[in-house]
Amino acid sequence: MTGMLETNVPSYPFGNDGLDPLLPHFAENGDGVGQVRLPTGQLAFLFTRHDHIRELLRSPDFSSDFTRPGFPLIRPLAEDMPRPDGSLIRMDPPEHTKFRRLLTPEFMIKNMRPLEPLIRQTVVDAIERLRAAGQPADLVEHFALPVPSMVICHLLGVPYADHDYFQECSRTLLAWKTPPEQARAAIEDLRAYLAGLVDKRMREPGDDLISRLATERLATGELTVDELVGLSTLLLIAGHETTSNMLGLSTMVLLQHPDQLRQLRERPELVDDTVEELLRYLTIVRTGLTRVAVNDTVVGGHALKAGDGVIALLSAANRDSDVFREGEEFDLHRGSHQHMAFGFGIHQCIGQPLARAELRIALGELFTRLPALALAVDPADVEYRDAVVFGVQRLPVTW
């Protein structure tokens, strides 16, 4: 792909500039591949087709490690930012394989099922608190944010009472506008917080993931304390920011599609398909997944050189007309099983069974218990979060 003109290359991430924020915007050259300029000045290839992205994310010729030369940084990093220990999402095999296998059983479908009563109770309690807050109330503050936070806290063994602190850190970390040094400070604060917790759980273990790893994997040398801290930090951030943004946006989208919402209310068994379609339609990891080629390779017929940065634009793949008919429409009957909202390849979201259970239970209960739920704001005035994970800032509702 050399020889391409480097002038007039669009800047990435694309702004939404008054366009429908629910539709991803992208530029490509007609063959599904475009070139973009990142805030660091670096160029990267942007892949938008479903088949290309499947091929790219399954290929062993790409790395997720941002310290490798050529890695496409969507925002500048603080100087000499090390790759944090235990950050699974930035590892390559064989290191990745080891960590992934250690963690997978914790999130398997069959191990999520026993958690469902707790999720349901958390959801029901949150709806009660929303009611008590009086109308109109912010659904994000009273429902979308606390539910996933409480659940991941329970799972990890993190005291929910500390939520103001860790939510503030993770928001700072994920906001695009946060300067690199401040983002680094936020991640270091979070790690210090979790280091304290790991230390405590080593001495007084409870019935939770951090305690299990601390008691079972540290002594055997399978994990170091720093790695356990890194893993816990990643799980705490990924475990609440994503599902929480999905809950806010999903509620908004369903309220804007009253016919489909009515069908869902009449036939609760549609909830699984609804969740999949919401995942596809919203694709909250909107800026896509970044990788660097570690070998000369070919994706979708495009030759790439070792050191080339690539972005897999999941939001575009999830609307690819070769796979999803009228993909820009929300249609809960679509049966969107091929969507890539959780990514693809060996890093595909490890928390997806948890995320699906939370979305299914939370949306089901919300629309059953609040039959008159309605937006208390013009959809055009809804404020979106300018962050790595797409979401609404606030969602005022009445019921």
Add this chain to the structure above:
Amino acid sequence: MTDGLRVVVDRDACCGSGNCVRTAPEVFDQDDAEGLVVLRQPEPPERLHGAVREAAYNCPAGAIEVVEQRPGGAA
């Protein structure tokens, strides 16, 4: 007699996403120790063929292979 189908899984390649278990729980499971795919039936009945093909397509790691077999046993 209808065409058969044989499933082959590669546990070394599997990343434990559980997609296959969600799509075709009668055919796939995950082990308790590492969450890697376990094949429950290598030659599933015809009513499961659609789900098995979908599981292979959606396996993020490309760890599931579906071998279509001709009547009479020759692959």
